[in-house]
Amino acid sequence: MSSILAAPIPTPIDTWKIPLAALAAQRRNFQKLLNPAEQARAARFVFDHDQERFVIARGALRTVLGHYLSAPPATIGFNYGPHGKPSVQECALEFNLSHAADWAYLAISKSAPVGIDVERLRVPSRHGWLDLARRFFSASEVAELTAMPPDKQTESFFACWTRKEAYIKLHGRGLSLPLAQFSVSTAPDSKATLRTSEWLPGDVSHTAMHDLSAPQGYRACVAAHTESSIIVCQHQWADLALKKF
Numbered sequence: 001m002s003s004i005l006a007a008p009i010p011t012p013i014d015t016w017k018i019p020l021a022a023l024a025a026q027r028r029n030f031q032k033l034l035n036p037a038e039q040a041r042a043a044r045f046v047f048d049h050d051q052e053r054f055v056i057a058r059g060a061l062r063t064v065l066g067h068y069l070s071a072p073p074a075t076i077g078f079n080y081g082p083h084g085k086p087s088v089q090e091c092a093l094e095f096n097l098s099h100a101a102d103w104a105y106l107a108i109s110k111s112a113p114v115g116i117d118v119e120r121l122r123v124p125s126r127h128g129w130l131d132l133a134r135r136f137f138s139a140s141e142v143a144e145l146t147a148m149p150p151d152k153q154t155e156s157f158f159a160c161w162t163r164k165e166a167y168i169k170l171h172g173r174g175l176s177l178p179l180a181q182f183s184v185s186t187a188p189d190s191k192a193t194l195r196t197s198e199w200l201p202g203d204v205s206h207t208a209m210h211d212l213s214a215p216q217g218y219r220a221c222v223a224a225h226t227e228s229s230i231i232v233c234q235h236q237w238a239d240l241a242l243k244k245f
């Protein structure tokens with residue numbers, strides 16, 4: 001009798017794309033959701049623009065989590081890991097947030113730790129992105145980026161960056177996880193993959209990544225710690241009102 005091995009069920013991950021600039025008119029409403037520590041943090045921003053983006057991102061985070069937890073957004077409590085990664089108090093829901101310029105991205109999972117990163121593609125420094133890659137990325141990533149045609153280098157650099165940062169943020173260890181000691185795929189059109197991890201070799205088979213659709217001029221990636229593959233449902237902010245999740 002032949003045995004049939006069932007493939008593991010993919011881990012569902014929800015992502016939310018939050019339009020920070022478009023939500024600026026709702027800043028006061030979001031501000032009311034913040035707790036005293038968050039209000040104090042908001043007050044410490046030197047530039048109003050930065051304060052506004054923080055308030056909207058944190059208020060939007062609370063709003064989305066409130067829907068998942070069926071709780072008033074202002075009542076949600078956060079714990080912080082040793083390097084600052086926030087998690088919901090007394091709750092198994094996993095999440096991670098990233099913001100860049102006009103956009104924030106949020107990843108939510110009921111079962112797997114997640115990390116997410118969004119970056120705005122920027123003009124390279126005088127020496128180009130390769131200089132930065134040589135200082136911080138792994139040897140194999142540098143070799144791949146060097147071989148890219150010049151017109152692909154900025155996008156490849158940020159594809160690599162967002163994949164690496166999503167992996168770092170998944171573990172919540174910040175830059176205590178040396179960037180050169182793990183490698184991801186670098187070609188912008190290739191599947192986002194963790195290829196090697198000297199730090200935790202087992203992660204290669206326990207980390208799934210997915211590039212997210214992003215506005216022109218941005219790149220975004222989500223990573224999850226799971227033995228299975230992931231299935232990513234990418235929500236827009238407007239889905240919240242429609243309860244399409």
Ligand SMILES: CC(C)(COP(=O)(O)OP(=O)(O)OC[C@H]1O[C@@H](n2cnc3c(N)ncnc32)[C@H](O)[C@@H]1OP(=O)(O)O)[C@@H](O)C(=O)NCCC(=O)NCCS
Pocket residue numbers: 054057058083084085086096097098099100116117118160161162164165168169170171172173174175179
């Ligand atoms: C927080 C950190 C992990 C990312 O910072 P960042 O890139 O400036 O910011 P992002 O917008 O992607 O993420 C910030 C959010 O992540 C969450 N966060 C904070 N600390 C975190 C941590 N240690 N791990 C995961 N998430 C964290 C918070 O929700 C934070 O939002 P807030 O600032 O509104 O509270 C930072 O500690 C860090 O290590 N930055 C490294 C940047 C870098 O050089 N990356 C190279 C990648 S190749």
